[in-house]
Amino acid sequence: MQIVNHGVQKELMQNMRNVAYEFFKLPIKEKDKYAMLSNDIHGYGHAYVVSEDQTLDWTDTLFLLIYPNRFRKLQFWPRTPLEFKEITEAYSSEVKRVGDELLSSLSVIMGLEKHVLVGLHKEVLQGLRVNYYPPCNTPEEVLGLSPHSDSSTITLLMQDDDVPGLEIRHEGNWVPVTPIPNALVVNVGDVIEIWSNGKYKSVEHRAVTNKNKRRTSYATFLFPRDDVEVEPFDHMIDAQNLKMYQKVRYGDYLRQSLKRKMEGKAHTDVAKIKELVIEE
């Protein structure tokens, strides 16, 4: 879904776009000062290696853990432009407010008290991934971001207003998510899929490239702490809806799925119960 009237000021959204673009415009040498280390998720990085033919996705990314504050690794936060930190903090705190509200509503929709879902995270972790897709001469030959679902609980995504690119898989087809100016796109992530025993499916999506225009997207992921054990809620399981997912430690699940990222939803197999024994 896309949400509007979320209360995040459009000036703040635009400032976030501006500082991110200032960063991606820097020479590679400057950006590489924040380069992601091979065993880490923080910092500036290039695309994931995707398909068997080793095609790279047409994107540069910057990933930062924002909350809880103690998880920040400030050495990976761009110092150019100067306002980057301040604006990223202001933007993220606003998105956090909207995210908390969404988690409360989801909790109620899933038949739980308002605060239960947030509580189950132990702490809600919030990460920001900025994806920068330069214009691409051959958009039919390369993807911006290969098909995947997010390993988060939910994702709140800001798109550029004037350049489409995001597509979701619906009934076997790729359907563009046409940007609504200043809306936030909300994706159901894998954690909701597991908790709901598959009733609310994480959405498979991808980003395509554009021949003439650059595009940037800003994905805020909300997810549980590593030590949280995620499994379907008892009240979502019955004789008609057998338990489809086994208990997984979230940290293990996340690491597994980052390794296999971008093969559609293949990484969710880690949590799926392989053989369902149906008792008469």
Ligand SMILES: O=C(O)CCC(=O)C(=O)O
């Ligand atoms: O660029 C987009 O719209 C999609 C980004 C995305 O799916 C992600 O960062 O997980």
Ligand SMILES: [Fe+2]
């Ligand atoms: Fe995504």
